[in-house]
Amino acid sequence: MGIDRREFIRIAGLSTLLGLGGKGAFELLAPGRVEAEIIPAPGSMKAKRWAMVINQKKLDDNTAQQCAVACHRVHNVPDFLNPPDDKLKLNPAVAHRYQIKWLWTEHFHNAFPGDAPAHMAEKVEHMNFLVLCNHCQNPPCVRVCPTKATFQREDGIVMMDMHRCIGCRFCMAGCPYGSRSFNWRDPRPYVKENYPGYPTREIGVVEKCTFCAERLAQGLQPACAEASRGNIVFGDLEDEKSEVREYLRKYFTIRRKAHLGTNPQVYYIV
Amino acid sequence: MADYKNEFGLFAERPKVEKKLFDRNKVIAGIVIFLVMITIPLWQNLGKTVAAPTPSLDTPVIKKLAEKDKKCVMPTEWMRANHMQMLVDWRDSVVRTKEQQVTTSRGRDFVSPDGKQYLASLTNTCMECHSNKVDFCDKCHNYVAAAPNCWGCHLETGKKLAEAK
Amino acid sequence: MLEKALVGTKRYYGLLAILAGLFALGFLFYLKQLNFGLGITGLSRDVSWGFYVAQFTYLVGVAASAVMVVLPYYLHNYKAFGRVTILGEFLAVAAVTMCITFITVDLGRPDRILNVLKYPTPGSVLFWDMIVLNGYLLLNIVIGWNVLECERHSIAPPKWIKILSYVSIPWAVSIHTVTAFLYAGLPGRGYWLTAIMAPRFLSSAFAAGPSLLILLCLLVRKYSKFDPGKEQIQTLAKIVTYATLINVFFFMCEVFTVFYSQLPDHMAHFQYLFVGLDGKTQLVPFMWFALVGMTLAALFLVNPKLRKNETTLAALCGLVIITTYIDKGLGLISGGFVPNPLEQVTEYWPTVPEAIITLGVWAMGFLILTVLYKIAVSIKEEVKS
Numbered sequence: 001m002g003i004d005r006r007e008f009i010r011i012a013g014l015s016t017l018l019g020l021g022g023k024g025a026f027e028l029l030a031p032g033r034v035e036a037e038i039i040p041a042p043g044s045m046k047a048k049r050w051a052m053v054i055n056q057k058k059l060d061d062n063t064a065q066q067c068a069v070a071c072h073r074v075h076n077v078p079d080f081l082n083p084p085d086d087k088l089k090l091n092p093a094v095a096h097r098y099q100i101k102w103l104w105t106e107h108f109h110n111a112f113p114g115d116a117p118a119h120m121a122e123k124v125e126h127m128n129f130l131v132l133c134n135h136c137q138n139p140p141c142v143r144v145c146p147t148k149a150t151f152q153r154e155d156g157i158v159m160m161d162m163h164r165c166i167g168c169r170f171c172m173a174g175c176p177y178g179s180r181s182f183n184w185r186d187p188r189p190y191v192k193e194n195y196p197g198y199p200t201r202e203i204g205v206v207e208k209c210t211f212c213a214e215r216l217a218q219g220l221q222p223a224c225a226e227a228s229r230g231n232i233v234f235g236d237l238e239d240e241k242s243e244v245r246e247y248l249r250k251y252f253t254i255r256r257k258a259h260l261g262t263n264p265q266v267y268y269i270v
Numbered sequence: 271m272a273d274y275k276n277e278f279g280l281f282a283e284r285p286k287v288e289k290k291l292f293d294r295n296k297v298i299a300g301i302v303i304f305l306v307m308i309t310i311p312l313w314q315n316l317g318k319t320v321a322a323p324t325p326s327l328d329t330p331v332i333k334k335l336a337e338k339d340k341k342c343v344m345p346t347e348w349m350r351a352n353h354m355q356m357l358v359d360w361r362d363s364v365v366r367t368k369e370q371q372v373t374t375s376r377g378r379d380f381v382s383p384d385g386k387q388y389l390a391s392l393t394n395t396c397m398e399c400h401s402n403k404v405d406f407c408d409k410c411h412n413y414v415a416a417a418p419n420c421w422g423c424h425l426e427t428g429k430k431l432a433e434a435k
Numbered sequence: 436m437l438e439k440a441l442v443g444t445k446r447y448y449g450l451l452a453i454l455a456g457l458f459a460l461g462f463l464f465y466l467k468q469l470n471f472g473l474g475i476t477g478l479s480r481d482v483s484w485g486f487y488v489a490q491f492t493y494l495v496g497v498a499a500s501a502v503m504v505v506l507p508y509y510l511h512n513y514k515a516f517g518r519v520t521i522l523g524e525f526l527a528v529a530a531v532t533m534c535i536t537f538i539t540v541d542l543g544r545p546d547r548i549l550n551v552l553k554y555p556t557p558g559s560v561l562f563w564d565m566i567v568l569n570g571y572l573l574l575n576i577v578i579g580w581n582v583l584e585c586e587r588h589s590i591a592p593p594k595w596i597k598i599l600s601y602v603s604i605p606w607a608v609s610i611h612t613v614t615a616f617l618y619a620g621l622p623g624r625g626y627w628l629t630a631i632m633a634p635r636f637l638s639s640a641f642a643a644g645p646s647l648l649i650l651l652c653l654l655v656r657k658y659s660k661f662d663p664g665k666e667q668i669q670t671l672a673k674i675v676t677y678a679t680l681i682n683v684f685f686f687m688c689e690v691f692t693v694f695y696s697q698l699p700d701h702m703a704h705f706q707y708l709f710v711g712l713d714g715k716t717q718l719v720p721f722m723w724f725a726l727v728g729m730t731l732a733a734l735f736l737v738n739p740k741l742r743k744n745e746t747t748l749a750a751l752c753g754l755v756i757i758t759t760y761i762d763k764g765l766g767l768i769s770g771g772f773v774p775n776p777l778e779q780v781t782e783y784w785p786t787v788p789e790a791i792i793t794l795g796v797w798a799m800g801f802l803i804l805t806v807l808y809k810i811a812v813s814i815k816e817e818v819k820s
Contacts, residue, residue: 004287038363038390040377076425096781097479110777114699131777140622146561147550151366154374161365162423166550167473167543170561172483176623178776182483182543184474196393196432199423203472204543217364217378257776260622 043219047236070227078190100181134264141171439813461795481781487541500644501527502607524579533800626704641678646752725761
């Protein structure tokens with residue numbers, strides 16, 4: 001027998017690779033075995049381009065906070081700053097690092113950096129602007145995601161697929177608005193009350209506002225729009241008769257960092 | 271001297287080495303010990319039996335169903351074999367399309383073969399009837415040592431049960 | 436040839452033991468990170484990349500610098516570098532392995548890392564980064580191993596090795612360019628949104644990498660019978676000199692563009708790094724040390740007397756390594772994320788677990804480097820005798 005050590009190791013290595021690779025290839029190439037029939041639920045809302053108009057002129061601080069609370073409640077967003085149990089209390093610096101926010105308020109010079117003149121209308125200076133993911137038409141976060149875990153839907157919504165996210169946080173670096181949050185630790189202990197209509201998240205994935213895609217699919221308005229007492233209008237930008245277009249025709253609106261070319265779809269009536 | 275070919279196809283002179291199995295007894299002993307150890311799971315459990323899993327359908331929601339409605343979204347035998355694939359398909363179709371094209375969601379309602387429509391949701395459809403994860407899902411999963419981490423995110427109690435409580 | 440790594444002096448075994456121990460310690464803390472989440476690091480919602488990504492960025496530069504020994508030898512027949520190409524290539528192997536490990540350690544869901552292959556996204560720079568890093572690793576392993584083996588048997592390397600060596604030259608440039616493109620294409624990060632990011636990366640890589648190689652060559656000369664050669668080290672020193680000068684020049688270009696244009700968005704990051712922002716001044720001393728140190732190192736290196744004296748050369752190389760590390764490590768990442776897109780300041784500093792995991796990965800890299808260098812040096816000693 002003429003096999004030497006080197007030859008043996010080579011054959012063993014190749015066989016292992018083929019064995020492992022073969023199984024992997026089989027799983028990758030195996031066709032779907034199920035004829036699942038998934039159809040839109042009755043009443044599900046459709047649009048060509050979802051957009052949101054926030055009437056900051058009429059939105060008072062209280063209502064704005066309620067919008068944020070509603071959003072975080074129906075999406076099981078954890079609260080690290082005010083945990084439900086005193087035993088879970090964190091050092092404020094740590095809580096600030098871990099915080100997850102989908103919708104929250106900022107002052108003008110934070111929401112629209114660079115646009116604030118030295119002497120601004122007093123009302124606007126102290127206004128609490130609701131900020132969230134802008135669901136840009138030209139989203140840098142989608143461009144950079146290596147797995148398409150965040151992707152742009154046909155109807156314009158920039159979705160998050162928590163099943164696929166590898167937690168590389170490139171999208172967080174890419175977002176020019178700071179709209180994305182990461183699960184630095186297990187969020188479940190810090191979720192006040194489990195809302196059953198939506199899952200919680202696990203460690204290691206990025207999350208953000210998804211324009212309540214799961215509610216739109218069931219004919220409901222986004223949670224923030226519902227809680228806003230009519231001050232947030234949500235609809236189809238491409239439908240000339242939609243409320244959103246009506247507002248855009250009637251009022252002058254501004255968008256965050258519009259000059260970056262991301263084409264954000266959240267408009268603010270100031 | 272025989273032509274020598276190394277792993278990258280190079281030809282070169284190779285020194286002649288006598289082929290012999292050194293430390294033969296130790297090597298054979300080592301192989302035998304290795305084989306014994308690696309087959310421990312097989313012969314250690316010879317003669318022992320583990321009871322087949324008994325998933326329980328005893329939940330408040332199932333009890334309330336009329337006899338004719340006591341069925342799952344797909345036939346039981348089919349579900350036993352394919353529920354994992356079905357849930358993956360639900361996930362892909364609801365969050366993104368099934369073909370991995372990243373354009374839109376197919377929708378959220380699942381149409382079963384008998385025409386009935388259900389919300390395609392683990393928590394709010396499956397777990398509504400099967401609200402006893404420990405006595406139903408875990409029974410078989412523990413038996414086959416499968417550890418699906420769906421419930422790391424997806425909650426165990428659906429909307430209707432939560433409201434009832 | 437691996438058998439060369441299994442025998443050595445007591446000092447060699449001791450070094451391996453220490454490095455293995457540090458690696459094991461880092462690994463234990465990594466298990467803790469897998470269990471708890473990346474929250475054990477100092478990362479935050481505002482500064483979402485930190486120490487791990489900084490190490491990765493720095494080490495890609497070190498890996499790319501292997502081209503600085505390969506290029507003169509293969510393209511311009513600079514025979515003297517024939518002695519040290521293997522050292523450069525093996526340094527690249529160790530460095531790229533560390534890069535890939537740092538990326539894996541930084542992921543929130545490393546169990547899903549294969550998603551990058553399952554769902555390829557050519558539009559994402561991270562996808563290309565994965566391809567070029569792994570390709571470069573493979574290239575250097577194949578080239579280095581084969582050339583060394585041929586040297587051992589005193590035969591000329593086959594033609595296809597030469598082709599691979601030629602490929603490795605633009606490939607080395609590409610790995611660092613792609614890494615720079617991770618940063619340079621993000622519209623929301625003013626500190627990084629500059630065309631000069633890739634050239635800056637390359638210049639600091641060609642300063643830091645050959646500096647490290649010089650130090651390693653001096654160590655190899657001291658602790659083995661193989662002498663990489665005085666001329667080789669001097670040529671490397673000249674490369675370090677030019678690269679460091681260019682690196683400082685590039686930085687000055689950045690400063691000019693930002694401060695002459697007076698764009699607040701871009702100035703804010705430089706202000707945070709060099710004078711502090713909102714009272715947060717954590718990085719200010721480090722950045723000044725890095726800038727002044729790097730400039731001084733560059734100017735001193737110009738003096739041929741200081742280069743020829745290998746003690747002063749070693750000290751200056753050490754200074755170059757430290758200052759480029761601070762600039763590319765702490766400065767680049769923190770500077771890019773602070774202030775955040777809403778003009779708020781959240782500072783970042785690595786935590787102890789984060790530092791230990793980082794140390795563990797460095798130990799793993801140096802372990803690989805020690806083993807590979809042992810093999811290379813032993814073969815060279817064997818061939819000489």
